[in-house]
Amino acid sequence: MTASSTTPYIVSTNRNTSDRLHIGGQPAGGGTNPFATPAGCCKDCMSRDYCVGSQLSALSDSQPLPLLRHNHTLGYREHLFREGDAPEAIYVLKSGAVKLYLMSEDGGEQVVSFYMPGEVLGLDALGTDAHRSSAMVLERACFCVIPLASLDRVPGCHQVLYKLLSMELVRDHHTIELITKKDAEAKMANFLVDLSQRFRTRGYSGSRFNLSMKRTEIGSYLGLAVETVSRILTRFQDEGLLQVQRRQICIVNFARLEKLAGYGALHWQAQNTAKTGSVSLF
Amino acid sequence: MTASSTTPYIVSTNRNTSDRLHIGGQPAGGGTNPFATPAGCCKDCMSRDYCVGSQLSALSDSQPLPLLRHNHTLGYREHLFREGDAPEAIYVLKSGAVKLYLMSEDGGEQVVSFYMPGEVLGLDALGTDAHRSSAMVLERACFCVIPLASLDRVPGCHQVLYKLLSMELVRDHHTIELITKKDAEAKMANFLVDLSQRFRTRGYSGSRFNLSMKRTEIGSYLGLAVETVSRILTRFQDEGLLQVQRRQICIVNFARLEKLAGYGALHWQAQNTAKTGSVSLF
DNA sequence: CGATAGGTTGACCGACATCAACCGACGTGG
DNA sequence: CCACGTCGGTTGATGTCGGTCAACCTATCG
Numbered sequence: 332m333t334a335s336s337t338t339p340y341i342v343s344t345n346r347n348t349s350d351r352l353h354i355g356g357q358p359a360g361g362g363t364n365p366f367a368t369p370a371g372c373c374k375d376c377m378s379r380d381y382c383v384g385s386q387l388s389a390l391s392d393s394q395p396l397p398l399l400r401h402n403h404t405l406g407y408r409e410h411l412f413r414e415g416d417a418p419e420a421i422y423v424l425k426s427g428a429v430k431l432y433l434m435s436e437d438g439g440e441q442v443v444s445f446y447m448p449g450e451v452l453g454l455d456a457l458g459t460d461a462h463r464s465s466a467m468v469l470e471r472a473c474f475c476v477i478p479l480a481s482l483d484r485v486p487g488c489h490q491v492l493y494k495l496l497s498m499e500l501v502r503d504h505h506t507i508e509l510i511t512k513k514d515a516e517a518k519m520a521n522f523l524v525d526l527s528q529r530f531r532t533r534g535y536s537g538s539r540f541n542l543s544m545k546r547t548e549i550g551s552y553l554g555l556a557v558e559t560v561s562r563i564l565t566r567f568q569d570e571g572l573l574q575v576q577r578r579q580i581c582i583v584n585f586a587r588l589e590k591l592a593g594y595g596a597l598h599w600q601a602q603n604t605a606k607t608g609s610v611s612l613f
Numbered sequence: 614m615t616a617s618s619t620t621p622y623i624v625s626t627n628r629n630t631s632d633r634l635h636i637g638g639q640p641a642g643g644g645t646n647p648f649a650t651p652a653g654c655c656k657d658c659m660s661r662d663y664c665v666g667s668q669l670s671a672l673s674d675s676q677p678l679p680l681l682r683h684n685h686t687l688g689y690r691e692h693l694f695r696e697g698d699a700p701e702a703i704y705v706l707k708s709g710a711v712k713l714y715l716m717s718e719d720g721g722e723q724v725v726s727f728y729m730p731g732e733v734l735g736l737d738a739l740g741t742d743a744h745r746s747s748a749m750v751l752e753r754a755c756f757c758v759i760p761l762a763s764l765d766r767v768p769g770c771h772q773v774l775y776k777l778l779s780m781e782l783v784r785d786h787h788t789i790e791l792i793t794k795k796d797a798e799a800k801m802a803n804f805l806v807d808l809s810q811r812f813r814t815r816g817y818s819g820s821r822f823n824l825s826m827k828r829t830e831i832g833s834y835l836g837l838a839v840e841t842v843s844r845i846l847t848r849f850q851d852e853g854l855l856q857v858q859r860r861q862i863c864i865v866n867f868a869r870l871e872k873l874a875g876y877g878a879l880h881w882q883a884q885n886t887a888k889t890g891s892v893s894l895f
Numbered sequence: 896c897g898a899t900a901g902g903t904t905g906a907c908c909g910a911c912a913t914c915a916a917c918c919g920a921c922g923t924g925g
Numbered sequence: 926c927c928a929c930g931t932c933g934g935t936t937g938a939t940g941t942c943g944g945t946c947a948a949c950c951t952a953t954c955g
Contacts, residue, residue: 458776494740
């Protein structure tokens with residue numbers, strides 16, 4: 332290991348060390364904790380431009396969002412909430428990475444989605460009495476916590492929450508489509524393209540990043556066996572699409588990956604591979 | 614075919630005839646259109662007890678829900694809304710059946726979910742500027758239409774809407790689990806058990822009903838080929854689990870079907886088949 | 896009556912799960 | 926510091942579930 336021994340593309344990055352508060356790319360700020368929210372208000376927050384949560388407090392720009400507990404941090408494998416917990420707040424992920432998953436009675440877990448900085452967790456319990464899924468930290472994470480009780484006091488918050496909720500629904504629908512209609516290769520390509528784009532949006536490199544989840548979790552999310560995930564990753568590498576070393580990914584040929592993501596599916600989807608335009612299901 | 618020729622269990626039912634406003638089971642009322650909402654108010658609506666939409670106007674029980682256009686009806690294959698349409702309202706399905714689906718650029722369609730009377734459509738576009746999915750009528754349907762503009766005037770509606778939205782989210786998560794972790798048999802069993810329970814909730818028979826969707830649509834929803842759906846259905850019949858004739862289903866051994874639905878998955882889920890208690894993922 | 900759409904059935908085979916062995920990284924304790 | 930166990934990841938061999946192709950059946954409708 333120790334990076335860059337075999338592949339010059341990949342720069343060694345410190346993963347899972349305690350001081351690492353960001354995911355992927357370079358830390359965008361130099362300070363101690365660049366992701367600390369200034370005053371319980373998004374106005375001066377550096378994540379503001381891509382943070383979907385910031386739309387909430389954008390409403391109350393004049394005065395800071397009340398009752399916003401900020402800079403709540405959790406370490407690897409800690410839970411933000413678990414199935415059955417009573418909903419108390421919604422959480423804006425500021426840094427790190429989180430997975431949302433279901434637990435079947437037999438112990439098997441089903442990863443439902445991965446969350447990146449700027450995304451909002453806990454919405455799926457909004458009107459209910461209990462969380463129906465668990466959220467576990469994959470990479471030391473820092474949150475803005477907005478207690479449900481305080482939401483009422485944010486005028487106009489509903490529009491924003493509705494939007495976030497429906498965005499999540501739409502995302503899930505795409506996930507369903509991805510899982511049912513595409514073959515393993517397309518699933519992986521899609522997954523990587525999606526990650527890449529989300530990293531880029533956040534100001535990180537879209538071509539060099541590291542995965543915050545293990546193969547098992549990718550497999551669970553995409554409905555593939557670990558071995559398949561591994562194999563496809565190395566196949567992609569052999570074909571010159573990307574470089575991979577454990578969790579570190581370096582996308583070499585994004586266009587081709589994108590093409591694989593869009594078509595290359597279960598045969599009846601194929602046909603017009605001619606189309607070259609950007610596909611981008613997401 | 615012509616019903617009951619081979620299987621004594623199944624009673625011939627008139628499908629898709631113009632006067633048939635309900636799905637499955639027997640019509641619960643004798644009149645002309647038993648599903649006509651009385652006065653734009655849920656108070657006297659016969660679907661009230663199971664209608665999740667009724668929670669909305671329950672809030673404003675004293676005076677009827679304002680601006681509620683009711684008894685909007687659509688025929689087979691008509692669209693309630695399409696991908697790209699600007700959201701105008703939310704729709705409570707009063708009778709009939711609807712499918713929600715996505716269209717991939719290559720023309721393939723992905724069924725995302727099926728809706729039954731009492732369920733609410735259009736929530737996934739609430740905070741947004743366009744529908745991201747299409748809703749097509751599978752069986753002549755009748756809706757209560759609640760224009761988005763009028764929602765504000767219903768005090769306390771947000772709690773209800775949040776709840777509906779998160780319920781939908783949770784449902785989708787279960788769908789994802791179903792699709793990724795279970796084998797074809799378990800998927801079908803799950804699908805049927807789910808349908809059965811929803812019918813029962815609505816006062817119809819949970820053991821004898823007919824499907825409002827064709828095999829293709831079931832296949833798309835579950836991520837299976839049509840042929841597989843067909844084969845598994847006949848296998849279930851051969852094993853004495855149910856009787857099937859085209860769209861008509863009569864569940865004979867519900868317990869065993871339920872067991873298949875819960876476990877019987879991809880091997881690593883098996884193990885403790887000993888447990889006999891009710892499984893009910895849904 | 897023929898045309899068409901939905902559904903069933905059989906034969907075949909390929910993608911992917913499964914099983915098993917192995918490897919490197921990492922943490923712990925002697 | 927090394928031995929060792931554990932965990933995550935890779936790779937190969939093998940089996941099989943379910944997708945694909947093709948033919949056929951049945952109901953429905955003009």
